[in-house]
Structure formats: C-alpha cells, structure tokens
Amino acid sequence: MRELSIVLVIGPHASALFARDGQASTLRRNGDAVWLPVRTTEELSGVITAVMESYQRPPDAVLIPLVPDGDCDDAVIRREFSRWRHALHASIGPKAFVLPSYIAIYACLGANGDHAVKPVWFGDAIDISAMPSVAGSAWKHAQALREQLDQAWLTAGQPERASRAGLGHAVFDWLEDVALLSILSSLANTAPFSLRGVLLTDTGHPPMRAGAWTRWLIGKTGLRPPLMTSKAHPKPLSLPSLVATAPKASVRARKARWYKPYDRALHAVAVSFCVLVVSIGVSAWSNNRWVTRVANDLEAYTHKPATYADVKPERFESLGGHSEELTHHASSGVPAGPGWGLYRGNSLHVALEKAIAPWHSPSGAAQSPLPAVTIDNLSLFDAGKTTLKSGAEPRLKSVLELIRANPDKRILIAGHTDNVGTSTANQTLSEARARAIRDWFVNSESLPVTRFAIQGYGDTRPIASNASSDGRAANRRVEITLVPDS
Template sequence: MTGYPYRGLFGWIAALALAWLAFSSPWQPAWNLLLGTFVIAVVGTAIVVATRRVRARQRASRDVLEAINASLDALPGNIRRNTPLALVVGDRAGAPARAFGEALVQITDTAIWVRVDDSTRLAHVADALKRWREGQGPDAVACLIAADHARDAAVLTAALKRWRVAIGEASRAVGYSLPVCVAVYAEEAGGPADDCAWFGVSGATVPAAGTLCAQLSDRLVSYPQAAVPADRDAHMHRAARLDALVRWASGALLPPLRDEGRDGLRSGPPVDITAFGVTAIDGVPVPDSLYARFVTQVTGLARGPGAVRNASYPLPEPLLRGIALQPVQRAMPRAMAHAFAWLALAFCAAATASAWQNRTLVARVMTDMARYRVIGPEHDVARVDALQALKRDRDELDHYSRSGVPPRLGLGFYRGAGLLAPLNTLIAAYQPPAPLPATIELDSLSLFKSGSALLNLGSNRVLIGALEMIKAHPDKRVLVAGHTDSVGDSRANLKLSEARAASVRDWLADAADLPVTRFAIQGYGETRPKAPNEPEAGRAANRRVEITLVPDCRDEQHDIRESLGHPACTSQ
C-alpha cells in the first residue's frame, strides 16, 4: 500500500467508538444507540468524501501517469526512485510549452520532468506520483517563467500566488514541503552563438533579494572574462542583461512566491525556494514586457528584434542537481501509528469510564449501607425498604463474582468484591421486630367509672399501647368491642358496652389522626364472658374493652362515608 488508507482509518475509528459505546459507556442504552447511529453516519459520510477525492485524484492524474509509464517502459525498473522527479508549472503559452512541446513528460540525464499545465491539479498529480514511486514523492517543483511574456504586473502576481497556493496544497498532499526551483528565461536576439549557462544558486534556501543579487553579480562579472576576445563584448552585453534579469526577478517574482506583502501581512504559507537561476535563449525580445522596461530603465540597453532561431527552452537541470532526493515515506507505518494512537485514546476513554462507573457503584452501595444503619428497629417499614436495596446490591455483586465483571467495570478498577461480605453481614443481622399482640384487652374499670361510658381522666396512659399498635399497622382496620359482666339488666349492659366501645374509638381516632371509618365498634354486653360471673374475680375479668386489628376486606368501590359502627370483616 502506497497511499494513506483514510477509509480504513475511518472504519477503525468507528469500530473503536462503537465498541466503547457497547462495552464501556456509562450512559443509558437509548443514548448509546443514538450516539452509535451518529458515529456511523459521520464515518459513512467521511468514507464517501474520501472515496470521491480518490476518484478525483485518479481522474486528474490519469493522463500524466499514462505518459510516464509509456516513457519509462524501456528504462530499468529502479529508475523511479534513483532519478529525481520534478513537477513543472508555468504559463501554458510560455516556458513549459517551449520546453516540452506537446509532451507531458521529458526524461533527461538529470531528472524526470512532468509538466502540469493546470495548477489546480498539482496536488492530485503529486499524490499520484508518490503512489507511483511506491512512497517516494516528487523531489521538487520547477516554476518556469518566461520574462518576455509578462506584460502586466497584476496578472503576473496573481499567477504566482496561484502557484504558491497550489504548491502548498501539493506539499500537504505528499506530507512534506516540496522544494521549489525558480527558473527565469530571457529571450535575446543577436547574442553570442554559444549556449548560455544557468546563473543561480541551488541546494539551500534562496537568500533575500539584496544578497542574491550580490552573489550572482560576482559570477556574471567573471562570465565575459571566460569568452574569447572576439566575443567578449557580446558576453558583456549578455551579462548586463542577465544581471538586470536577476534584479527584476528577485523583486517581481520571489516576493509573491514567498508571500512577502508590502504591508507585512501573510495570506498563506510561503513556498520553500531552494533553487533560483536565470539564463538567456535565442528568441524575439518583447519591447513592452515588464522585464524589457526594467532593462531599459536600469542598463539603458534597448532590446530590439533580431534574427529568430526558434530555439527551445532548456530545462533547468543544473539547478535541480543541488536538490536532494526525497526519502521513501511509506503510508502504512504512519497509518499504523495513527491507528495505535486512536486505540490508546479509546483505551484511555474506556479506563476513565470504568473508573467513573466503579466509583458510582461503590458510592451507591456505601450509601445504601449507611442508610440502612441509621434506621432504627422502631421504624421497621423504612428499614425493610433499605434492606431490599441492600439485597439488590448484594445480588448484583454476587452475579459479578460468579459470572465475571463486565467490561464497563473491569480494567483493574473493580472494587465491588470487597463490599460483598459487609453486605451479607448486614442482611444476615436483620431481625424483624416482635409482633404486636393481635388483640389488646383493657380493663373497663381502668377506663370508666361503674355504669358510665365517659373516659376517666388519665385513661390515655392505658390507651397508649393500643395507639402504637394501630400506627404500626396502617393497612389494618380496628375493631373495638365492649364487654360487661352479668350484673344488671342485659339490655342495659349491651347498650353500655357499645357506648364504651364508641368512646374508646373516638379517642383513638382523634389521637392517631385517623378517620373513624378505619374503626368498627361492637357491643357484646354480657354475652361473651371469659370467666364465670359468680365470683368477683370473674366479673372483673368480664368487664373489659378489646381492641383487635382485622383485615380491611371491604369493596373498594363502597362509599367510605358509611355509618359509624359498621362491623368489621370478622365475626365475634
């Protein structure tokens, strides 16, 4: 694999996210399902976009790759990596057209030159060539500029800025800053018959305009000295024009490429210019070009038309020799490193979620245990509720100990095993309160005077026990039954027993703040003695009031506003 597997990485990220939601998420299942759907939608969209970009890159670079393959069929297989490869940009009607003709690829002794007419396709072509070279991207971008074709400064600056943006996008596509070689051509008529050499610098960042002009001026001064005396004057004229070309190019071409605006503000990343050179070729000078006007202004040499020999533009091979080959950068190790980084991030997220959920589990169990401990035995209903919560906690922890701790609580943070023993101890120590007697029997003489149904002063002390029994059983109805001995008229005894039961009922309802419909009264008179009436002790035992709790089995639809004294669902 030579290209970066974006789609595979997106799928890996989606798998990690879904696994985290399934096994480590502390949220509710509905939220996990919603987030899982969102992750699938986002990753699916990213894969679709990546696929479209791959297809666009393939379409943009298909012609170039076909031309390269056709040109390299007869060359050795290792030519791909051992020979420098440069992308060439420039004006379609300018230097690239004169250097390449109709071809898209030129192979020289120094390098493989690939022509890219549309700068917007530069990033696609650069990425495709990196794949074609099995991980080794292009070694440089050569900007071929014909000085005589630039007639408008604004148009020239806009074109240079487009190249700068395109080179920046290509650098991001291949993963490193592409070195840039700027080659400037000047056409001359009537110059020396020998081919003009390249004058420039290569292999390091091109210095500022002043330093660059000074360096090349020294070399141009020695250029006429190497010529034969007969051609020395022509070489001196050429050297002067090339010196002016260097000054013009350093002021008109390099600042837009480096994004050096006059106001000091940057509008984008500058390019890494590592080679710069100028040369003169046979051609027809253009008197109204920006360069021609600059030459006339600086040197006073007018550029007139001469004999046209239609020579082609030479490729800047000497400038490229100073640029080192790019190393092979395999996409798979980088993709594996990114996949491992995402795995580490997912593990950290899972560990964080596990620690948080374990903390929540321990806090919940400890809270339930503390709540149970603070409830006294006198509040048995609340204590039973707290006990049920402890049993649920115990069952949950016991399930984990027998079936294994789930991933959301694992990862070394589980502390529930140490809570199982204290839970069992608390649950086993529970003792239900002693049951209250189903019936409380009260001595009538402790409540009433003989023959009276009015409660005595201080009788509330006798009724306190019955009151507590009633409050402890809010789901029961209360039957209050009155009994007498056999002394006196039986009908009067029956009426007295019912009146005494009503008095006790009224006091209990008022003291417990309960509706009277919770009570039923019954007067039995002397009909249900518990002892013989002949001795005094037997008659004392028969004079009593019995308070009994009975189930409330009335129909729920019955009107609760029934008459007082309605019998309970029991038989006496």
C-alpha cells in the first residue's frame, strides 16, 4: 500500500463515499489509490500528519464530493461548505507543500435499471503526476465541463446521451443559481489546497428522495425525475480514476474498416447532415441557455435582499464570470456550440457591464459589494447626546434581520458627524454614539461583544458639503457594515 497514491476525501459529503450496506468504512482501496475519509474539519490536520509519518510524504490529492440530492436543502449545503471553508482557513494555514484538489459532483442524469452499469464521469481526470499549478477557478472548470457535455451531445447520436448532457448542464445551472460554485472554489483553494479540476458523474441510479437539486429542477422545468423505491438499496457512490483512459473501439468502429467506398461516402453525407441539423439546434439551445442564465443572475443580483451577505457578493462574482467569458469570446472568437449565426453574446455583454460598472474600483478592478446600512443620527440621538432616544429601537431592530441572517460575519459600527464644533469633540461624540449602538445590540439580543468593532470618524469623512443644512444633515450618520470574519 505504500506504493499506492493517497487521496483524502474531505467536506460535509465525504462520508457518503464510504457508506456500504449501512456501515461506514475507514478507507477504500481501488487498483491505483487508497482513499481516506476526513469527516470533520478537526480530523484533517491529524490525518495529514499521520499520512506523512507513515508514508514519508504528504497525500497526493484531495477530493471534495458534493451530493446535490442528499438530505439537506441548498441553504444547508451552502452553510456546511462555508463552515468548512472558514474552519480550514482558521486551522490549517499555509503548508510547505501544495495538495491538488478536485471537486466531484454526484448526480443522477438518467436512471438506469441495470445496477451493473458503471457510472459515467465527465470533466478533469485526477492526474497526480503533474506538478500543482496556480489555483484555478471552479467557474472556469465548470465552463470547460459544459463544453464537454455539448460535445457528448453532438457526437453521441443517442437521445439518452442528449438527455444526460442536458441534465448535466442543469446541475451547473443549479450550482450557479444557489451561489454554491464560488464557495466550492474558495474551499478547494484554501491553503494548502489548489483547485485542479471539477468532475461530474452520472450515478446511474436515482436517489431515495428528492434533494436540493431535484427540487430545484422540478421548480424550474416541471420535470419529475424518478426516485428509488423504498425496497431498493442505494448503490455506494463510486470513486473517480486517477488517470484518464482512452475508450475502447466499439464494434461498429471495428466493422467500419470493411465498409465499401460508396457506403462510407453515403454514411459520411448522412452524418454530416445530422451534425449540421443538431449543431444549429444546439446553437439555438446554447444561446437561449446563456440568455436565461445571465438574465436570472441579473434578476437575482438586482433583487436579492441585502440580508444575504454571502449570496450577494457571490452573485456579483457570477456576473463577473459571465462578463469575462463574453470578453474572451469577443477577442478569441465564438465557440462552436453557440455559433452558427445565432450568437447573442454581444448584447448580453452590454447588459452585464452596465450592471457591474458601479462596483469597479478606481484602478479598474471589480470589487464585490458588501451589505451596509446607513442611519441618520437624528433618528437615533438627540442633538449633542450619546444615549439612544426612545424612538430609536424600531430603527435598530430593522438591522437585526441583517445580523441574524449572517451569523458568521462581524459588524463594524462607524459614527460620523458634521463639521460644527471642534474636531476633537466631534471625534469623541461619533465614537460614543457607535459604542451606544453596539451596547444596544449586545444587550437586547445577547450577541457576543467580540462580533462588533466600533469606530468614530468625527467630521473626517463627509459624504456631502457642510456648507448647507441638508449636507450637514447627510453627514450626521451611523454606518453599520458586515465584514467577513477572515
């Protein structure tokens, strides 16, 4: 076993790959690797240390599985992967080595009654022979996998293959719709991990019950995929291969050598015509999918409540990814899938740039928006006072929804004044008011004081001119902002 590759399986769904006949195993071994489960964040450092002591080398790779049709809804899945990301960032830290990591998504893309049929894998093969490269983006790997699904659709010539490709696209539509893709990317790039690829497998058998992805699919399309009967036993989830293997030639391909010349010519014409028809159909479908996906992201980003502190920036990142993709098409040419004269990327690009333009920094780089609430001092304090007045509580209670919805965020409370009075007095007043608001949150909701940071800016950061009464009123304010824990 010392000569075999060592792959760690981590994340909230790691246990699903090691459950057989209702029992959990401590490892799995196939022909080329030993796979070790890491079921909690607390175990990871110990497992890496044990591998290095036993094998005199670090693990060869890390696999992060995602089971969309588990027992959790998408909010719980998103929260669990975010918890892993924050815990790893806090506990593991930089290492003297880099572990290539892969994201594996397990979904049923078409039920098959034959349990002997092996799962079908799409995406990047796990290659531990190459040196780890610069950390990649899950979104870019997902786009490459989408193109692979399109090619499988074009070349398969079988309805079930086309259905599998379409459902494969739907899996990534779900990942982007519920803002999971960027969380997975961050987790897979937390030191010492470096994201090397994304894999998608068709498990070949339906889940026991409708999970997050199936419920999303039903809501979006009305399709109701079959579920496994209660008497059946679910198959254990498979493990990917460490190397890509070339498919064996089919019987039809071996017989092609004996075709007569005119049979081959006729066959080539028929295939070319079918490919042309299918290509135009795929082009129309691809463009419609692009328009729908970008429109959905724009709609969700525009109307998503500010209480969703993680989702709002992740939607913004998704829009940036769309814009980057369309910019690449504009400079390098339109890909084959959405081409054929039906490409609509140029108009989409204009809408995307208009949406994200307000969030570009002066240097030109995109900066993700963080939720913030601004309250004028008149609503909270009497003139010159640092104690909350009686009508302030309803105004502050509206901010509690933002704080409750983001338990993993810290809260920065910043006080500001106009330029009336001395700078020293204004500085003291603004800081005292920020402290009073913090104390109200802590006392009324039993929130830990360590979640809060207070800052008094006095009159140093006006947002309007102090020359007018309206400008001075705008400058007398309190800003409450969520800050990522990291």
